[in-house]
Amino acid sequence: MPATCPPSAAARASAALCALALLGGCAQNPEDTGGRGGAPEVEPPPSATAGMDPRSADPTVEPGTIFVFNTHGNEQGEADQRPKNLVASPSTTFTGLEWAGWGGGPALGTGQVQGTWCLPDCQDEPFAVSVELSGTETIDGTAFYTDYSFAGMGDIPEEMRGRLRDVDSGRLTLPSAW
Known part of the structure; x- marks a missing residue:
């Protein structure tokens, strides 16, 4: 028998x-x-306003066991909870986040947002926003939030809101191979 x-x-x-x-x-x-x-x-396909309004999907995952996939400071990404800084998608990053809620429902936070859609205007002065993470998907036994939306658009000018709608669907980056 031949070796394989x-x-x-x-x-x-x-x-x-x-x-x-x-x-x-x-x-x-x-x-x-x-x-x-x-x-x-x-x-x-997602609408042009996807990711702009709060979502009502409530994950049923316990607060201590739900994560967000975050590539901020780590190109490979990692499971993170209540991150201070979050790369939500290839075109949108949140900084200075403070979380009022996490898990057992939508995660609610406030901080600043910037991304490719607002450059160069927001490079030195990101826009203040309230963000909501919602929905869950379990990947290799780990539950991750799947969507983000703005619970408050803060000081994002209308022109920038249009740019954001054009480039970002409100889907969070998820691990491709956990």
């Missing part, structure tokens, strides 16, 4: 992705037409 080498990590990852792609295609019944006799229902 165990599959590499890359080969195992490729096989897993292929399996997920195949399973993903099976998730929706092609006969399901959404009750209208037409094409199956497709979830619409």
